Each structure stands twice: as structure tokens, then as C-alpha cells.
Amino acid sequence: MKPLRKIRLGIVGCGIAARELHLPALKNLSHLFEITAVTSRTRSHAEEFAKMVGNPAVFDSYEELLESGLVDAVDLTLPVELNLPFIEKALRKGVHVICEKPISTDVETGKKVVELSEKSEKTVYIAENFRHVPAFWKxxxxxxxxxxxxxxxxxxxxxxxxxxxxxxxxxxxxxKPKHVGGFLSDGGVHHAAAMRLILGEIEWISAVAKDLSPLLGGMDFLSSIFEFENGTVGNYTISYSLKGNERFEITGTKGKISISWDKIVLNEEEMKVPQENSYQKEFEDFYQVVAEGKPNDLGSPVQALKDLAFIEACVRSAGNKVFVSSLL
Known part of the structure; x- marks a missing residue:
């Protein structure tokens, strides 16, 4: 059997996502990826990360890493406002990109990422791991x-x-978020991806967003009502500051499903769904897109833009308020 060609990967940004989410997945995929270069805003962080993966080359700047000739692709785990310029620089150097979500700070700049990706022969893959969760596919x-x-x-x-x-x-x-809605978009694009995966495109939205906690940057509470193109009515409510139990249900004309990470309850029947490392699955998919020519469906910038558009629409929504007192 012909050995797989490893993708030489540069890690750009060595924060929480790179260390705790991406690195464990990449260690399990050492037959597909070789981390050959690292850079971060603080060199000591890059050096610490490099020691964790076998001492790849450490660079003081992103530009030096791209010029090195040591990478086929870069893994961007950066503040959201840096996604657009860093993606653009990689594509100019003929380097593939896998980039943490959200795609950008807002839909307008996200459109520029889509445009760049469509004009390039290189892959731009937005790493939305919720599109790789088995329970949502079930x-x-x-x-x-x-x-x-x-x-x-x-x-x-x-x-x-x-x-x-x-x-x-x-x-x-x-x-001090520069991305629309702060935590609402940072985490919310995950939920938009899952809802759209299961039920399709969303036609219209009305929502209320609030900033309840002085601890969190930007808005931290959202409650929305919306309608999918298939006619399903949705309610998505999230709070990053209030504690409670998660509940995810879809009700139909002949029954109901309740969705959890490891199981689905169809009416009264419980179905176990094996959990998998969704970060590992997204890197496996990225490899297949880059090395094997698989269509970039799950990491598509267009899909990531639609996820962000849902949240931005929620934040911008005026709520279409009808005051009860006006009827009395």
C-alpha cells in the first residue's frame, strides 16, 4: 500500500484552541500531518508549543513562516479579526489554510474571505467542528x-x-471583542451550524440580545424566534452568564426527538450515538480535501458565512415589537 503523503503544517497562534483542541487531534493524525513550523504573538509561547510536538522550527513572525518553504498548510487559531489578513497572506504564498471559526468579525468581511477562497486554487477550510458531531448527523x-x-x-x-x-x-x-456580538458569535456559529445541518437554511429571524454580565466582553444573552425554509419554526436561546440545563428538541407531526451529545431520544426510544473527536474528524476531512481532492463541503467558507449571518441577524434584529399597551 502506498504511504500517505503527509501535509507539512504550520501552527499560527499557540493559545487555548491550538494546545487543547487541535494538538490532541493532530497527535492522533501523525500519519497525515507533520507539524513543521510554529509561530505565535509571544515567542516563548511558540517555543513551549514546539517542545510539545517535537521541536519544529519556531519563527518570530507569520511572514517568516510563510517564506520558509517548510509548510504546505497553516492552522490559524487567532483572534477573529486576524482571520481575513492571515488567510490572504497564506493564499498569496500558495499555502492551504485551516482556520478556526467564526470566519470573520462580521458578514461583510466574511464575504471577503469567501471571495479570496473562490479565486484561489488553494483550500480555505473553516474549522467548524459541530459539522462533524455524529449526534447531529443522526x-x-x-x-x-x-x-x-x-x-x-x-x-x-x-x-x-x-x-x-x-x-x-x-x-x-x-x-474586548471586535467580532459581532462577542461570545454570541464566537460560540453561536457552532449552534447555527448544527441547526442548519439538521433542518436546512433559515429564512427569517427576530431576536433579543442583552449584555447581562460585566465579566464577559460584549453581549452574553440571546433569545430568538425564526423560521427555516422548510417551514419549521425555531427558538434558540443561549446565555453565557446564566447556569442551567441544556435542552435540544425537534417536534414533528408524528413525534419528537431530543438530542444530546451521546444519544438521541426518539419519542420514548433511546438511541446511543458513539461520540467521536470532532476536531480530529475535521482535520481528517481537511486532509482529504487538500491531498485527495474531496469537495470542501464541511469546511466551506460559504457555509461558515451562513452560520455567522444567522448570529449577526439575531444581533441586528429590532424584534418587531408590538406593545401590548397599544392594543388596550
Missing amino acids: AKELVESGAIGDPVFMNWQIWVGMDENNKYVHTDWRK
Whole structure:
């Protein structure tokens, strides 16, 4: 059997996502990727990261890394506002990109990422790991098979309850967010990706967004009502500051499914869904896109832009308020 050609990968940004999410996945995929170069805003962070992966070359700047000839692709785990310029620089040097979500700070600049990707022969892959979660694919399968009849209503309530002990709270770029809605888009594009995967495109949205916690940067509470193109009505409510139990349900004309990470309950029947490392699955998919010519469906910048557009529409929504007093 012909050995697989490894992709030489440069890690750009050595923060939480690179260390705790991407690195474990890449260590399991050492037959597909070789980390050959590292850079970060602080050189000591890059050097620490390099020691964790076998001492690849450490560069003082992103530009030096791209000029080195040591990488076929870069893995960008950066503050969101840097995605666009860093993607552009990589493509100019003929280097493939896998980039953490959201695609950009807002839809307008996200469109520029899409445009760059469409003009380039190199791959731009937005790393949305929720598009690789088996439970969401199982839910999609059940809905499309008619297991609950015609879907009528989707309800997803998420209560994250971040406090001062949460590591993400203390990230500088999250404390003073330049991306629309702050945590609402940082985490919310995940949820948009899952909802759209299961039920398709979203036609219209009305929402209320609030800033409840002085600890978190930007808005941290959102409640929305919307309609999918297939007619399903949705409610997505999330709070990053309030604690509670998550609930994800889809009700149809012939039943209901409740979705969890490791199981789905169809009416009263519980179906176990094996959990997989969704970060590893996205890197495997990225490899197949770059090295084997697989269509870039799951890391598509267009899909990532639609995820962000959902959240930006929520944040911009005026709520279409009708005051009860006006009727009395």
C-alpha cells in the first residue's frame, strides 16, 4: 500500500484552541500531518508549543513562516479579526489554510474571505467542528427519514454559565471583542451550524440580545424566534452568564426527538450515538480535501458565512415589537 503523503503544517497562534483542541487531534493524525513550523504573538509561547510536538522550527513572525518553504498548510487559531489578513497572506504564498471559526468579525468581511477562497486554487477550510458531531448527523437522518413526520418546531436552550474560573473569559480578544456580538458569535456559529445541518437554511429571524454580565466582553444573552425554509419554526436561546440545563428538541407531526451529545431520544426510544473527536474528524476531512481532492463541503467558507449571518441577524434584529399597551 502506498504511504500517505503527509501535509507539512504550520501552527499560527499557540493559545487555548491550538494546545487543547487541535494538538490532541493532530497527535492522533501523525500519519497525515507533520507539524513543521510554529509561530505565535509571544515567542516563548511558540517555543513551549514546539517542545510539545517535537521541536519544529519556531519563527518570530507569520511572514517568516510563510517564506520558509517548510509548510504546505497553516492552522490559524487567532483572534477573529486576524482571520481575513492571515488567510490572504497564506493564499498569496500558495499555502492551504485551516482556520478556526467564526470566519470573520462580521458578514461583510466574511464575504471577503469567501471571495479570496473562490479565486484561489488553494483550500480555505473553516474549522467548524459541530459539522462533524455524529449526534447531529443522526438527528438529520431521523428528520429526513420522516421519523417524526413533518418537523414543526425546534427548541434549543443553552445555559453556559461562564464565571471567573472559565479560561475563555480571560482571553484578551474576547474581553474586548471586535467580532459581532462577542461570545454570541464566537460560540453561536457552532449552534447555527448544527441547526442548519439538521433542518436546512433559515429564512427569517427576530431576536433579543442583552449584555447581562460585566465579566464577559460584549453581549452574553440571546433569545430568538425564526423560521427555516422548510417551514419549521425555531427558538434558540443561549446565555453565557446564566447556569442551567441544556435542552435540544425537534417536534414533528408524528413525534419528537431530543438530542444530546451521546444519544438521541426518539419519542420514548433511546438511541446511543458513539461520540467521536470532532476536531480530529475535521482535520481528517481537511486532509482529504487538500491531498485527495474531496469537495470542501464541511469546511466551506460559504457555509461558515451562513452560520455567522444567522448570529449577526439575531444581533441586528429590532424584534418587531408590538406593545401590548397599544392594543388596550
